[in-house]
Amino acid sequence: xxxxxxxxxxxxxxxxxxxxxxxxxxxxxxxxxxxxxxxxxxxxxxxxxxxxxxxxxxxxxxxxxxxxxxxxxxxxxxxxxxxxxxxxxxxxxxxxxxxxxxxxxxxxxxxxxxxxxxxxxxxxxxxxxxxxxxxxxxxxxxxxxxxx
Numbered sequence: 001x002x003x004x005x006x007x008x009x010x011x012x013x014x015x016x017x018x019x020x021x022x023x024x025x026x027x028x029x030x031x032x033x034x035x036x037x038x039x040x041x042x043x044x045x046x047x048x049x050x051x052x053x054x055x056x057x058x059x060x061x062x063x064x065x066x067x068x069x070x071x072x073x074x075x076x077x078x079x080x081x082x083x084x085x086x087x088x089x090x091x092x093x094x095x096x097x098x099x100x101x102x103x104x105x106x107x108x109x110x111x112x113x114x115x116x117x118x119x120x121x122x123x124x125x126x127x128x129x130x131x132x133x134x135x136x137x138x139x140x141x142x143x144x145x146x147x148x
Contacts, residue, residue, distance in 0.1 A: 051107055062085060080146035099128050
């Protein structure tokens with residue numbers, strides 16, 4: 001049972017990391033290079049789509065990591081799992097405090113109603129997101145290291 005929990009946790013967290021990495025380093029650079037209003041509209045759509053799913057994914061990853069830490073308390077690597085769970089807690093706090101407020105605004109923007117500083121807000125979201133990606137990559141690496 002513990003082995004199945006480990007595999008599910010690694011897969012769920014790993015796929016989340018992959019999605020967030022691709023948002024930071026593939027999708028948003030593509031959106032930023034689009035002419036006209038296409039980039040802003042793409043980011044708004046992405047904010048709506050991923051904004052609906054990511055809360056469950058982040059909390060689910062944290063819950064799975066916590067369950068792994070509890071179930072494997074007396075096994076090798078538990079300290080790594082606990083540290084990874086701590087980083088996932090940090091990523092949730094960062095999301096709620098820094099990224100979600102910007103996303104909640106930007107997902108409703110259209111070329112007709114976006115604020116004057118929409119690019120600055122998008123750039124701020126990107127900077128916070130880079131840090132969050134680094135945090136969840138570290139958590140994923142710790143979970144993977146806990147397996148060996």
